[in-house]
Amino acid sequence: MEQLSAGKKLDEAFEKLGKEKSISFEFGLDTDARTLKELDSSTDPEPGDELPEEVADLLSGAKIKVTVQSRKPLDESGEKDYVGMALKVGTEDGDLVEYRVIGDYTYIRSDIDALGEVIGAPVPSAQDLPPEAGGLKDALAGKWVKIDMKEMERTAAEMGAEPGAKPSPEPTLDARTQRQLLDALRETIAREVDFRSAGEKDGSEHITATAPFRTLVTEFFDEIRPLAKKLPPGAEMPTAKDFADAPNTKVTADFTLKNGELSEVYVDLAELAENAKVKKLGLVVRMSEGQAPTAPAGATELDMDEILGGFGAAMMGAEGVGEEGPLEEDFTEDAA
Incomplete structure (x- = not known):
C-alpha cells in the first residue's frame, strides 16, 4: 500500500508539471572538486589528460538553469510549439554563458575571460578582430x-x-512520440522502482525511489526501442550490451513535494562511483514556475559573413598566428 500511495503521489506531481506551459529547471552537483578529481584518477587517465583543477572547481560549483515556454501544456507540446527557451551556466563568481531562443533569433552572451581560465587556453580578444x-x-x-x-x-x-x-x-520530435517516450519511462519506473514515503520536513513531503541502475536503464531502452524509427537521425539506440559494464548497485532519488507539486529531486550517485573514497556525490534538480524568456534589449546582430570571417581571424590571433607570424610570447612553455 505504501508503494502504491507514494508512487501515485509522485505520478500526480509529474502530471501537474505536464500541465504547465512554462517551467524552469536548475541542475547542479552536490560534491566538491576533490571528489571529482578522485573520480577522475580512478579511471587511470593518460598523463596530461587528468581533469584540470579549474574544471573540477567549475563542475562542483556550477549551476545550469533551463527555462522553456510553450503555446500548449508541456505534455501536449511538440517541438514547434515551443516559443521561448533560455539556458544559463553560472557559478558563485558570476555567469559564464547565457543564451535565449526567442522566435527566429538566438541571443548569446558569455564571459570569455572566465571561460578561458576554465579551459586553460588563450581565448580570442576583441583586438584580434578587424574593425568591421x-x-x-x-x-x-x-x-x-x-x-x-x-x-x-x-x-x-x-x-x-x-x-x-x-x-x-529540421528533424522534429512530435508531441505523440514525446508522450510515448514518457509513457515508456513511467511503465519502467512502475515496474522496477521501489517507492517509499520519507515523511515530512520543513512543510514538504519527501518520497524516495530506489532502483538498480543497470536494470533500470536497460529496461527503459527496451521499452522505447519500438520508437527508434520516430527519433531524429543520429539518435542511436543503445543495446543491453552497451550497459553490460554499468554498475547495478541501487540508486536512490529523493523527491520533494510542496502542496503536491514537485519542487526538487536529489539523486544520490555515490554508489555508482564504486569508489570507497567518494562519500558525497549527488545530482540536484530544482523546479520552479518559469518566467517567459524575453529578448535582451540592445543586442547586436551578427551576420554570417561576420561570423565566418571575423571569428576565424580572432581564433588565429588567439593561437598566436597572424600576418607577421607567431607572436613573440610562447604559450607552450607557460602551459608546461
Whole structure:
C-alpha cells in the first residue's frame, strides 16, 4: 500500500508539471572538486589528460538553469510549439554563458575571460578582430549578440548543397512520440522502482525511489526501442550490451513535494562511483514556475559573413598566428 500511495503521489506531481506551459529547471552537483578529481584518477587517465583543477572547481560549483515556454501544456507540446527557451551556466563568481531562443533569433552572451581560465587556453580578444567586426567585438566583450537562425540555416545549406537546392527541414520530435517516450519511462519506473514515503520536513513531503541502475536503464531502452524509427537521425539506440559494464548497485532519488507539486529531486550517485573514497556525490534538480524568456534589449546582430570571417581571424590571433607570424610570447612553455 505504501508503494502504491507514494508512487501515485509522485505520478500526480509529474502530471501537474505536464500541465504547465512554462517551467524552469536548475541542475547542479552536490560534491566538491576533490571528489571529482578522485573520480577522475580512478579511471587511470593518460598523463596530461587528468581533469584540470579549474574544471573540477567549475563542475562542483556550477549551476545550469533551463527555462522553456510553450503555446500548449508541456505534455501536449511538440517541438514547434515551443516559443521561448533560455539556458544559463553560472557559478558563485558570476555567469559564464547565457543564451535565449526567442522566435527566429538566438541571443548569446558569455564571459570569455572566465571561460578561458576554465579551459586553460588563450581565448580570442576583441583586438584580434578587424574593425568591421563590430558584433563579434561585442560578443568578446561580454555583451548580448543575436543570430538569425533562419539565415544561418540557409547559409549552411548553401555551403553544403548543390546550387538551387532547398534546405531540408529540421528533424522534429512530435508531441505523440514525446508522450510515448514518457509513457515508456513511467511503465519502467512502475515496474522496477521501489517507492517509499520519507515523511515530512520543513512543510514538504519527501518520497524516495530506489532502483538498480543497470536494470533500470536497460529496461527503459527496451521499452522505447519500438520508437527508434520516430527519433531524429543520429539518435542511436543503445543495446543491453552497451550497459553490460554499468554498475547495478541501487540508486536512490529523493523527491520533494510542496502542496503536491514537485519542487526538487536529489539523486544520490555515490554508489555508482564504486569508489570507497567518494562519500558525497549527488545530482540536484530544482523546479520552479518559469518566467517567459524575453529578448535582451540592445543586442547586436551578427551576420554570417561576420561570423565566418571575423571569428576565424580572432581564433588565429588567439593561437598566436597572424600576418607577421607567431607572436613573440610562447604559450607552450607557460602551459608546461
